[in-house]
Amino acid sequence: PDPALDDAIRAVIDGKTKPLGALGRIETLAARLARLQGTTAPRMERCTLTIFAADHGIAAEGVSAFPQEVTVQMALNFLAGGAAANVFARTLGVQLRVVDAGMAEPVDHPALVQRRMGPGTANSAVAPAMSPETLAEALASGRALGADGDADACAFGEMGIANTSAATLVIHKLSGLPIATLTGRGTGLDDAGLSAKRAVLERAAARTGALPPEAALAEYGGFEIAMMAGAMIGAAQARRAVIVDGFIATAAAMAAQAIAPGCEAAFVFAHRSDEAGHAAALEHLGARPLLDLNLRLGEGTGALLAWPLLRAAAAMMTDMASFESAGVAGKT
């Protein structure tokens, strides 16, 4: 907390040629970005999207509408440039990379960042998803990936069949929000599939009691969720804006915040997803996302769509005229 900086930021915003407060949430966002960078002239020129892909043992319980091989197929789609995340990233000038955090099958591709923690997690309905040692390694790999490069903002996305199940369990253990509230249709379960998923998750959750954050991640997290949590911590500690995507990214953000309190100062929640549990998770965090577009795709797509708002907010601070510089009269 730096009250002098806060006052300076407020003065810059209020001096711009517009009625007081007329840019609403863009002003709030600009102030946050300025505080994060410790300046009244924040820079938002470069954004990267890192997509973490991994598989989930709990997929064996039939919790997803899509087969597990889709994780690898979609990773190849990202690498070929054909997924929604690629299209949005190209359109919005964001650089994208894909990390294998532990898919069921290894993929040999020169552009794929290899950080495999294993061939998917264990089935967390019956056993810990990963060991504490593996979790520590995933978090450390994530921290390094979040801290490298020179981006002003980092968006994180994910791909992993069954990962709304992992996210539900992680959020449940971290927040105490009920499984029933958090369980959603993921990629498109019907009513029967949703009921069955909920029963599996209730059973998985009952396997353990209250858990500290790291244990919750090790017991239930996917490799991609753990690595993303690490990356969020790494990026936040490097004072980069962390653009938080949807339900799964919010599970990672909740874990990151629990493991490294204070890193939430860097979090910009991009959107409210249509996945059932996201609104409750956001509310638990006191987060009001920028967009509400009924997205439920993941991959970082919602985070990408929020990036232009960060750019506009920073540009307002640095490029807009003041009443004084433009010779515009104030209120009568």
Add this chain to the structure above:
Amino acid sequence: PDPALDDAIRAVIDGKTKPLGALGRIETLAARLARLQGTTAPRMERCTLTIFAADHGIAAEGVSAFPQEVTVQMALNFLAGGAAANVFARTLGVQLRVVDAGMAEPVDHPALVQRRMGPGTANSAVAPAMSPETLAEALASGRALGADGDADACAFGEMGIANTSAATLVIHKLSGLPIATLTGRGTGLDDAGLSAKRAVLERAAARTGALPPEAALAEYGGFEIAMMAGAMIGAAQARRAVIVDGFIATAAAMAAQAIAPGCEAAFVFAHRSDEAGHAAALEHLGARPLLDLNLRLGEGTGALLAWPLLRAAAAMMTDMASFESAGVAGKT
């Protein structure tokens, strides 16, 4: 209506590598843009922002927190590149032009588009704002400006001290929504100023009975509102997406739709403004805007922030892989 095209559009969207409907409102937007252009491969490469500036005789009633000279001062700020609209337009790759639709004082600047309808309107609290002949000329000038160039999307903005008063009166006459619901603080009136403004507008509205759309615009509209309505018609008839900004632009959109039914097919409502009457006006039109960021600046700033969403939606149609092309498995 072209059911075969609609089916083709739906098939393209549903074939993309994502769960059915997972891109939510981006999919709805993409389908609208595709229908507007009559193709499954809509193009959203170029967007322009045209800002119409004009003065209002009703400013003499003390309905604004800012003095009238701010209209010209802000027009000069636009021309110098220092306003919020300029900053957002540069950041988001949108070309901006400024039109003098009738400011109180003429401005001599090579980049200013001269379409002066007079030195501000008459005071509509006591007399018609403009003659029917002037209205016809303003609409015609607007149509030509909306139709020229080769943009895929046209955003329109405005500047004019007291123009929330003009917009309130136009929307009131076109929709029947009460003055009390529609009257807001504009650039920042306090409670006493808001009461006084409401009283002025009630008096102005009582000067006439029910009015057809053109008469409502002539009696109460600003030159910038009338010209913007014409521009929206011209752009829509050229099958361009019309990105509708806030409260004043919505008054123009309502008038455009009343004068040229069908042109609303081109309208994309960008955001819900914090100006009090905007939510009611949008609801009256059955419009659900894309953004909700507590903006209340005008100038087209909200429309600019929505532009990246249009680009992303069109790019989804044209650049994203299908399940078939990417070899990704479907639902089990």
